[in-house]
Structures are given as C-alpha cells and as structure tokens.
Amino acid sequence: MDTPVDLDQLTHQTKRREFTDGLRDLHIGITILILSLLNWLILTPTGATWLVKAILYHKDLTIVGLIGFLGLFILIIGGTERLLERIRRASLWRESGFVKPLRWGFSKVLMIAVVFVMLAVIIGCVWFMTMGRLSQEVALRSIPAAASLGTAVFTLSLGHSLKIRRYLVVGVAGLFLAIAIFVIPTTFAQAWLWLGLGWAIILLASGLWALTLALSELKGGRTHE
Amino acid sequence: MSEFSLPTQFDRLIHQPSRLAIMAVLAGCESADFTYLLNTTGLTKGTLSAHLSKLEEAGYLAITKSFKGKFPHTSAALTSQGRKAFKAYRKQYREFGNFIEQD
Numbered sequence: 001m002d003t004p005v006d007l008d009q010l011t012h013q014t015k016r017r018e019f020t021d022g023l024r025d026l027h028i029g030i031t032i033l034i035l036s037l038l039n040w041l042i043l044t045p046t047g048a049t050w051l052v053k054a055i056l057y058h059k060d061l062t063i064v065g066l067i068g069f070l071g072l073f074i075l076i077i078g079g080t081e082r083l084l085e086r087i088r089r090a091s092l093w094r095e096s097g098f099v100k101p102l103r104w105g106f107s108k109v110l111m112i113a114v115v116f117v118m119l120a121v122i123i124g125c126v127w128f129m130t131m132g133r134l135s136q137e138v139a140l141r142s143i144p145a146a147a148s149l150g151t152a153v154f155t156l157s158l159g160h161s162l163k164i165r166r167y168l169v170v171g172v173a174g175l176f177l178a179i180a181i182f183v184i185p186t187t188f189a190q191a192w193l194w195l196g197l198g199w200a201i202i203l204l205a206s207g208l209w210a211l212t213l214a215l216s217e218l219k220g221g222r223t224h225e
Numbered sequence: 226m227s228e229f230s231l232p233t234q235f236d237r238l239i240h241q242p243s244r245l246a247i248m249a250v251l252a253g254c255e256s257a258d259f260t261y262l263l264n265t266t267g268l269t270k271g272t273l274s275a276h277l278s279k280l281e282e283a284g285y286l287a288i289t290k291s292f293k294g295k296f297p298h299t300s301a302a303l304t305s306q307g308r309k310a311f312k313a314y315r316k317q318y319r320e321f322g323n324f325i326e327q328d
Binding site: 010013014017095097098 | 242245246249250251252253254255256257258259260261262263264265293300302315318
C-alpha cells in the first residue's frame with residue numbers, strides 16, 4: 001500500500017457499516033414499537049386504572065410481574081442483538097467480514113445538543129402555558145413532540161457526519177412527525193402512541209429498503225459496503 | 226515549528242501507510258475481523274498479518290484468535306493506548322495538512 005491514506009474515509013466507512021444493511025433500523029424500529037404500545041397502554045384511562053388497582057390490591061404480584069416483564073424485555077433486546085450478529089455473520093457479512101460497532105460512537109456535543117433542543121421546546125411550551133397562550137393538552141403534547149424532534153436532529157446529524165443519505169430522509173420525516181404530534185389535537189396517551197408508531201414505521205421502511213439493497217448487492221456478487 | 230509536528234516527528238509505527246490504514250479502520254469500531262481488514266485495506270494476507278503483529282507488539286492493538294464452528298477466526302481491536310496514539314497522530318496529521326494548505 002503506497003497510496004496516501006484517507007483516514008476519515010476509512011474510519012467513517014467502518015462506522016457506517018453498522019447502518020448500511022438496515023438491520024439496526026429494524027431492531028430499533030421494533031423496540032420503539034413495543035415501548036410505545038406499552039407506554040400507550042399505561043397512559044390510557046383503562047390501562048392506568050388497571051395498573052393502580054393491581055398495585056393497590058396485588059402489590060407483591062404486580063411488582064414481581066413488572067420485574068419479570070422488564071427481564072423478559074431485556075432478554076428480547078439481548079436476543080435480537082445476538083440474532084442480528086448471527087444473520088450478519090452467516091449471510092450479509094460472510095464474505096466482507098465482521099465488524100463490532102463502537103459501544104458509544106456518538107459525539108458528546110451532539111448528545112448535549114439534542115437534549116438541549118428537547119428541553120428548550122418543553123420549557124418553552126410550559127412557559128407559554130403559564131402565560132395562558134397554550135392549553136395544557138398542547139403543552140403536554142410538546143413532550144412526545146420534543147422526543148421526536150430530538151431523535152430527528154440526532155438522525156440528521158448522524159446521516160450528515162457518516163454520509164448516509166437515507167438518514168437525512170428519516171430525519172426530515174421525524175421532523176414532520178414532531179410537528180404533526182404537536183399540532184394534531186390528540187390526548188397525551190395517543191400522542192405517545194403516534195410517536196412510537198410514526199418512528200417505528202419510518203425506521204422499518206428505512207431498514208427494509210436498506211436490507212433489500214444489501215441483499216441485491218449480495219446476490220449480484222458485490223461485497224457489501 | 227511550534228504549531229505542528231514535522232512528519233519526521235510523527236509516530237513511525239503508525240505513519241507507515243498500511244499500518245495507518247489498519248489503525249484508521251479499527252478506530253471506527255470496537256473490533257474487526259481479519260476478512261474485513263483484508264477487504265478494506267487491500268493488503269495481502271501475509272502483509273496484513275505482519276503489520277497486525279507489529280502493532281500488537283507495540284501494544285496498539287489486541288488480537289483475539291478463536292474458532293467459529295470449524296474455522297479459525299481472528300479479530301483485532303485497538304487498545305486504549307492504540308486509540309490515544311492514533312488520536313495524537315491524527316491531530317498532528319491534520320495540523321500539518323492545514324499548514325501545507327495555507328502555505
């Protein structure tokens with residue numbers, strides 16, 4: 001190797017690999033879907049009443065049940081992570097080699113910026129509410145809207161820094177979702193459901209599209225990435 | 226010459242193009258296997274092995290050998306010392322590049 005080495009290109013190419021086959025999008029999309037459905041169930045009047053009754057009348061059983069459920073959820077997340085690795089080793093990355101992604105490969109500045117944007121939106125809405133310019137419902141909806149906004153900013157930044165064009169589309173879709181959650185009159189519980197469903201649909205579509213491309217590249221005999 | 230290091234002051238172990246490519250790839254992940262390193266660096270198996278050994282001897286990377294089914298599997302990961310050295314190298318490389326562009 002005598003040619004000059006493009007350090008950033010090689011490092012970014014390796015970081016990008018985690019996202020190019022779409023499996024990570026599918027994994028996160030499904031996780032968000034499960035979490036949002038649970039959140040919605042707990043926040044609906046029926047769900048909330050059931051949970052309060054369960055805690056009041058069957059405290060020990062409810063705690064055991066909740067811990068068991070949490071454990072099951074962690075097992076499912078861990079299991080799908082292993083499954084993802086197996087699929088990659090056995091098929092998608094068999095020819096091109098396996099890469100274990102960085103445990104924490106995102107910039108701290110970006111994470112702080114995302115949290116700052118989310119807090120600014122929520123605090124701004126609460127301030128407007130105290131001044132009587134926003135209703136309590138809208139102010140409450142600003143929480144899931146801010147979550148969508150923060151995720152969109154994060155995805156846009158990731159797409160820009162790693163040069164993954166589909167994440168720019170995903171980020172813009174997330175921004176529209178944030179606006180929709182904030183503007184469309186729904187209850188707090190429904191807003192969380194739309195947040196989860198919206199992001200799950202966006203990520204599943206993005207993941208399936210990337211996976212289709214990766215599989216067709218694999219079929220065509222080209223190495224992935 | 227206080228604002229940047231001359232290439233002669235660069236870490237020679239990393240400055241060699243093949244090893245630099247290996248370090249740059251590994252800087253983007255927790256670990257990568259031999260096949261991935263072969264594909265991304267374009268080196269031959271023998272050359273890659275030799276460079277990996279040199280970097281391992283210097284303490285810049287850790288090599289793990291195992292078996293996946295019946296097949297041997299080698300993967301490499303940067304150590305914290307390796308990450309620090311690569312970060313320092315990258316900084317020198319950029320500062321020198323900026324100086325040349327300004328000149």
